[in-house]
Amino acid sequence: MNIGIIGLGLIGGSISLGLRKSNFGDKFLGIDSNKENAIHAVKLGIVDKIISFQDLIIQSSVIILSIPVDGIKKILPIILNKISNDTVILDTGSTKYEICNSVYSHPKRSRFVATHPIAGIENSGPEYAHSDLFHKKNCILCDSELSDPDAIFIVEKIYSIMDMRMIYITSKEHDFYISYVSHLPHVVSFSLASTVLERFKNEKKFFNNMRGSGLDSTTRLAKSNPETWLPIFISNKNNLIQAMDVYIDHLKIFRKYLRKKEFHQIDRYIKKANDIK
Amino acid sequence: MNIGIIGLGLIGGSISLGLRKSNFGDKFLGIDSNKENAIHAVKLGIVDKIISFQDLIIQSSVIILSIPVDGIKKILPIILNKISNDTVILDTGSTKYEICNSVYSHPKRSRFVATHPIAGIENSGPEYAHSDLFHKKNCILCDSELSDPDAIFIVEKIYSIMDMRMIYITSKEHDFYISYVSHLPHVVSFSLASTVLERFKNEKKFFNNMRGSGLDSTTRLAKSNPETWLPIFISNKNNLIQAMDVYIDHLKIFRKYLRKKEFHQIDRYIKKANDIK
Structure with missing residues (x-):
């Protein structure tokens, strides 16, 4: 069974390395719009060779789409x-509703399985791919009732090999929940980085002297690349705007307590937030 | 030279362990308002013994105040x-202006050195203290012209032993800059945790299935304890409110771009935020 991978970055690369480590699949064929990434992916053993789009489709039994969500759509x-x-x-896109919707009535819809392996780091590109990126993480399968059982079986096998736990929900639910636990944290991080960088733009020395590990973790996601994240934000725009509204309200409540010196309320606010584990 | 430490948590404990590792100081004497922490600190070798406030002051050549900022004041x-x-x-407080101001006219002001070692984690208590917490980090000395040169010398020696780099600014500057690089990230994190926890309060299963490492790093600081952080927020209220205003404005700009579909602007926004290193 040949595996064709379109998009040889962090996610596509890590799936490939994970499967190869377990000797799943025969030949691994790849495509990447970025020539350097493609060369790199072959060198790193992510795929055996780079081939044309046409040949990849003909020669692969499983095709993995690990490119930005607008590209997938x-x-x-x-x-x-x-x-x-x-x-x-x-596919491995971080939003699912638009993608699923775009092929809802396609006669071959049932050959497609919509998945989101919940794993990622702030770095991108094949050089960051590693075989155990997905180890013990969750993988969301969306609208799986629209896929053929044999297709689901293969996909479950692929993710199980990489030691992932499968979760089944609708693409609509997926996009709603993920806007809070992933897309919002990215916006929070981009905005905090933006705020701090602007404040210190003429005082870099102060910035470097004063910053600590707290800022580093809170802005880790702000290093994420726009090629991946802009399409995600666009395709989950409405959920994200709603999540941002709620978040801004929470910030405003905190600020109100501070302004009005309602410090016992801030104490309660912090204690509740401490429940995050 | 005996060292007296008031507050045997993460910071006080780590200073003590750092100094003892370098054989700086003779006896280490301690006080902690939390009895369990005090017992623990002796067991962990942070201090030789727990003594009374009166005795600590008489017997110590150097007194280190590592308690919450309201306590220090x-x-x-x-x-x-x-x-x-x-x-x-x-002292090692995370805000400096109020503390320095409270003793500005004290006849013995010059025996005091206001410091902020920029190091910390989300966990607190002596059990998290370790001797290299401060290794290669920065330590801010504030209003140092108000301290005697021999007092400054001792303090510089203490932090140098722990491999810290000294920075000298005013307490007012300190509180302004630190509100952006430390206090704001904490508020951001508490508010994000609060938003997400509230959204998922009846859907814990979904929450656990969907969350990934992105949320974890962005909410790491939300685990920080209110005993430390509420007094910090109170004592740096005005700077923090200003920093929050700027941050909320940045979020609103992002949201506006999203609402108005000005996606090229979001692309620019992300690319600028990527400069955070």
Whole structure:
């Protein structure tokens, strides 16, 4: 069974390395729009060779789409048009509703499995890929009732090999919940970095002298790349705006307590927040 | 030279362990308002013994105040009233202006050195103390022109032993800058934790299935304890409110771009935030 991977960055690369470590799959074929990444991916043993889009589709039994979500939405119907009735295609996008919706009525919809392996770091590119990125993490499978059982079986096997736990929800639920636990933290981080960088733009020395590990962890996600994150924000715009509204309200409540010197309320606020584990 | 430490938690404990590792100081004497912490600190070798406030002041050449900032503000003038002309007293509080201001006209002001070692983690208590917490970190000395040169010398020696780099600024500057790089990130983290916990309060299963490492790092500081942080927020209220205003404005700009579909602006916003290193 050949595995075709479109997008040889952190996620695609890590899936490939994870599967190869377990001797799952025969040949690994790859495509990346970034030539350097493609060369790098071959050198790192992520794929055996780089081939054309056409050949990848013909030669692969499983096609893994690990490119930004706007790319997935664009290319998925094209691939479904071309694949055989046995090919399985899965994506790893961080938003799911638009992607699922874009192929809802496609005659080959059932060959597609919508997945989101909840794993990632702030760095991107094949050089950061590693075989155990997904170890003991969760993988969300969305709208799985629309996929053929044999396709689901293969996808479950792929993620199980990498020691992931499968969760089944709708793409709509996925996008709602993930806007709070992933997309909002990214916005929080980008905005904090933006605030601090602007404040210290003429005082870099002070900045470097005063910063500590607290700022570092809170802005870790702010290093994430726009090629991945802008399409995610766009495709989950409405949920994200709602989550931001709630978050800004929470900040404003904290600020109000501070302004009005309602310090016992801040004490309660902190104690509640401490419940995050 | 005996060292007296008031407050045997993460910071006081780590200073003590750091100094003892370098064989600086003779006896280490301690006080902690929390009995369990005090017993623990002796067991962990942080101090040789727990003694009375009166005895600590008489027997110590250097007194280290590592308690919450409201406690420092309260106890510092009392200690200055009692110490000899040779005793050095230093504090490790995360805000400096109010503390320095509270003893500005004290006849023994010059025996006090206001410091802020920029190091800390989300956990508190002597059990988290370790001798290299301060290794290669910065230590801010505030309003040092108001301290005697011999007192400054001792304090510089203490922090140098622990491999810290000294920075000299005013207490007013300190509180302004630190509100952005430390206090604001804590508020950001408490508020994000609060937002997410409230959203998922009836859906804990979903929460545990969907969360990833991104949320974890962004809410790491939300585990910090209110005993330390509420007094910090109170004593740096005005700077913090200003920093929060700027941060909320940045969030609103991001939200506006999203609402108005000005996606090229979000791309720029992310790229600028990426400069955080």
